[in-house]
Amino acid sequence: LDNPLIQIDDPFTGEPSIDNEFIWPTIKIGPSPNADMRRVYIVARNSVSHTGSGDPSENAVFAYADFSTQMLTSGNNLTWNYTTIPELDSWNHDPGMFRRPNHTLAVDDLGNVYYFGHHIARNEDGTGSDEPDMDVFICSNYGEGEWIRFSAPGSYPIENPVMPDGTTYFDDYELFFGFNSSHQNAVIDNLGRIHSLGIWAQSTNENTYYPGFQNVKNIIYDTNSQSFMVQDFYPKKPAGDDVNDHYVPWDIEAPFGEIDEINYDETNGYYPTIETTLPLPHHDWEFHSDSAGSMGFHYNNQKLTEVNEQGMMVAVWQDSEKARLGINWPDDYPEYVAYTTGPEIMIATSKDNGTTWSDPLRLNAVDTPELAGMIPMWVYPADKIKYVGESDNGNPIGRLGFMFYDDNTWGSYVIEAALFPSNDGGTVNYMELDIEFPGTATNDNVTPVVNNILKQNYPNPFNPETTISFDMPKNGKARLDVYNVKGQLVNTLFNGIASLGKNSVVWNGTDTNGNGVTSGLYFYRLSTDSHSETRKMMLMK
Missing domain, CATH: 2.60.40.4070 (Immunoglobulin-like)
Structure with a gap:
């Protein structure tokens, strides 16, 4: 991508912007309209924003080129073409309404190109917007021509727990769970559904959120029914809960619809027992910044494999909740003190095209001998699971290959502000794991979203x-x-x-x-x- 040559039309001024810098690429390969060729797509995001607020709004540029096996083996240069999504260009230049896209690339075997994910939106006065925030941009002609956007609401409200004295535990906020991640991929299953795994945070009506209350969820767009769905992933709503639409961290035991347990002490007053999670590869939420959230913004990393012919797929992310509890409250959580040197690798499996998912496997330096002494960071799975046979009870076995970074010191040095005096690096590792896919997946909660x-x-x-x-x-x-x-x-x-x-x-x-x-x-x-x-x-x- 030759950035100096890429100009973006500003629909508000009529003049092109020429200072754009498109980085952070994603690459996909799909069919080509030309016989005996394939088409490679590269999408990159703009690090330069022209919004009225100055906040980032990463519009995208798409580069695509056709190739054949002979062209690659002969080292021929490819002929590249470029296009953008005009609506995202408009978001990048909007002087009033602010929208920040968090989307990723997917292509199918019919020439459809998808830019799938979610966006955050604020009104001109800085207040949060309630506009639909799950999006799919579709180009039905191999990346050439018009892009169409379909959207639906993805965030959902959650009741602020009421204490015995009549107060609400989380001050007077209106609560909802909303998107809080940006480093995800998208895959298309054998049934024509697009999946993208992300982190959702318990948020407030004042554009703030709680770092300790974050869940992994899967958003799905069904290209056949033109509908969006939100799937509880980890943690999941308990089996038998017919009251809540999604997992509620203080209502995980029957009877549902009530706070599980309310505690009291003179220092804190009334407070509920709440299950916490931290689906990130580091335990310190304020790492790299004086304000909470910078570490989570840079470090979130959740990935899905593509679906193989048997309908098998895998989800991979990381979790540092054991480390957080063991470091900050060792007397209260002595069982987690051994886990304070690094994150866990989380792996969930599906054998039915992502309709249902297993509870996650956990790999860590304590319980996994192959990872002893390591700090496994930045886990990236292979494109697909390799089917290797069946277990004695008839369950399919898949071989997952993945790369990870064995960090010498836990945390990134290159992201400001570094907490270490020098960059002591680490080692890239490759690992293969044979996994038996469970015969019965655990309870999965999928909430369809009507898309008119x-x-x-x-x-x-x-x-x-x-x-x-x-x-x-x-x-x-x-x-x-x-x-x-x-x-x-x-x-x-x-x-x-x-x-x-x-x-x-x-x-x-x-x-x-x-x-x-x-x-x-x-x-x-x-x-x-x-x-x-x-x-x-x-x-x-």
Whole structure:
């Protein structure tokens, strides 16, 4: 990526920005529209922001090139093409509304390119925005042409626990769980669903969050039903909990819907017993900064393997909760003092395309002899699990290869501000692990998020005509019908192949014979191969 040659159009001033620096690349390989070739995609994020607040908003540039085996073996130079997503360019230059994208690249075997993840948003006055924050940008033509965005709300509210004296434990905040990570990948399973693993933090209505209350969750976009889902990953909501939609750290025992245990002492007053987690490769939340959060921003690292032919996939991340408890409260947690020298590697498995997941395996320098004396950091799994056979009880066995960094001193030296006097480095290691995939996955909680693709007609009420629009997540069959209040078909406005993105149809208030219909309430219904949706409209003559 030759950054000095990349100019981004500023939609607010009409002038291009020329100081962009696109770094932090992700690479994927997919099909090419040209016969006997493949296409490589590189996406890089802009480290230069032009927002009104000056806060970072990393719009992306995509470079793609076609290649063949012969071209690679002959050392031929590739011909690169470049494109951007105009909406992200607009976010990077917005003088008012602030949006920061955290997305990653995925491609399928049909030429669809996806930029998938989430974003944070603030209004011009600095208050948090409640706009939908899970996104997928789709280009259906091998990265060439138009990008369409579909979004849905991903954050969800959680009740602030009420103490016996009537106060709420977390001050007077309104609480919710929301995205709090940026170093994830995305994979597409054999069922056409995109997965991306991330960290969610217990947050407040004042744009703050609690470092000790962070969970690993999986966001899923189903390209067939055009819907988003949020999946509890670790920790998970307990089996039998039909009250809470997701895991609640102070309500993990029956009866559900109540605080498990409330404690009291003169120093702290009332406080609930809360299960804490720290799904990060370091224990000190204030590492690299005088303010909490810098370590988590730089260090979060959660990865998924692609799905193999048997539907097997693996999730890998790290956790430092044992180290945090053993370092800060050794008298209260003597069983964790041995774990204070480094993080754990967490590995969860799925044999059904990520529909259900096992509880995680834990690898660490205490319980795993092969890691004795090591500080395993920055774990990256291989692209796919290798199927190697079945166990005696019929469960599949997969071989996971992964790299990790054996750090000589726990923590990064190059990220400001370093806490060590010198960079003493470390060693890159490769490890293979044969894993038996469990026969029955543990309880998995997936909350679907409705993604409406049929829009409200405009104008409404109308006379003599109105426009009906619908957004298609990919090319496919669609039918748009109008019905009267008796449920009788009035007219079919569209019946054919609709293209990716926005489609619009005008209804002039006539039936199938071209005769004008009377004033009143009508219903219009969109039907696709995997989705149906109905809305109302009013004709007033």
